[in-house]
Amino acid sequence: MINVEDQLKNPVWHSLKETHKKFAVNSNGVQFYHHEVCPFGAFFDETKTAEASSEYVKKSDSFFFVSENQTPIIDESKVLLDRKIDGCQMVLNKLSEVEITEDIVLLDETFIDEIYDLVWLVMPGYYKKRTFEMGNYYGVIKDGKLVSIAGQRMQTDLFIEISAVVTHPDYTRKGLAKQLISHNTKEILKANKTPILHTNKGNLAISLYEKLGFQLTRDMNWWLYHKK
Known part of the structure; x- marks a missing residue:
């Protein structure tokens, strides 16, 4: 049986x-x-990515290949590289104690539009409404609206990735993200899985993640392509 360390390589x-x-x-x-x-x-054999990406781009105008150290091969007559994002993977070492002062709620399907709008306000890019189906989302509601969230994205029987950690600009610097990440991490640990997350190298949030008990483990690069 494959272990979590091997799974996290891909x-x-x-x-x-x-x-x-x-x-x-x-x-x-x-x-x-x-x-x-x-x-x-994702792939293991980069010699197969040209044909596969040319087929996938027929339905998705842009997409990422996610790889620790391999470089995808593409057919430039059909697919073009937009940019390579130098990323890194962080894995929980030991969760730090965080005082939870907010009412954190598990968000159901009625929040899909609000989650989508908040993510695109703070971190516009490639979040889709059906991304909500990938895992649990937790949020803080203030003044009758969703103002901060921390969701779950990639996952297996052994790990769950924390993602979509965003806070409305009017509610930053109140410790909401820290509490949501801590709460989400505890829920993952209750499921007997390893909490992980991904971010860009040099992201200022890395220091927060480290204070919460996560440690940098490896590069995890994001190759962004678009249809020609």
Whole structure:
């Protein structure tokens, strides 16, 4: 049986083999999430990515290949590299104690639009409404509106990734993200899984994650492509 350390070397691949296999789109030995859920792809053999990406881009105008150290091969007559995002993976070492003063709620389907709008306000990019289906989302509601969230994205039987950690600009510097990450982490530990997260190298939030008990473990790069 594969262990969590091996799974984390290729988290998209193993998520699509286990917990998220219902979202998997397989193409020539390459795996993608369904384009309406999450535009991520993964591979072990980069010689197969050109054909697979040319097929996937017919339904998704842009997408990412996620890889620790391999470089995808593409057919530039159909697919073009937008940019490579130098990312890193962080894994919980030991959760720090955080006082929870906010009322943190598990968000249900009635919050899908609010989650989408908040993510796109703070971190515009590639979050989709069906990304909500990938895992649990926790939030803080103030003044009758959702103002801060921390969700779950990639996951297997062994790990769960914390993602979509965003706070409305009017409610920052109140410790909401810290409490939400801590709460989400505890829920993952209750499920006997390893909490992880991904971020860009140099992100100022890394210091917060480290204070919460996460440690940098490896590079995890995001190759963003778009249809030609």
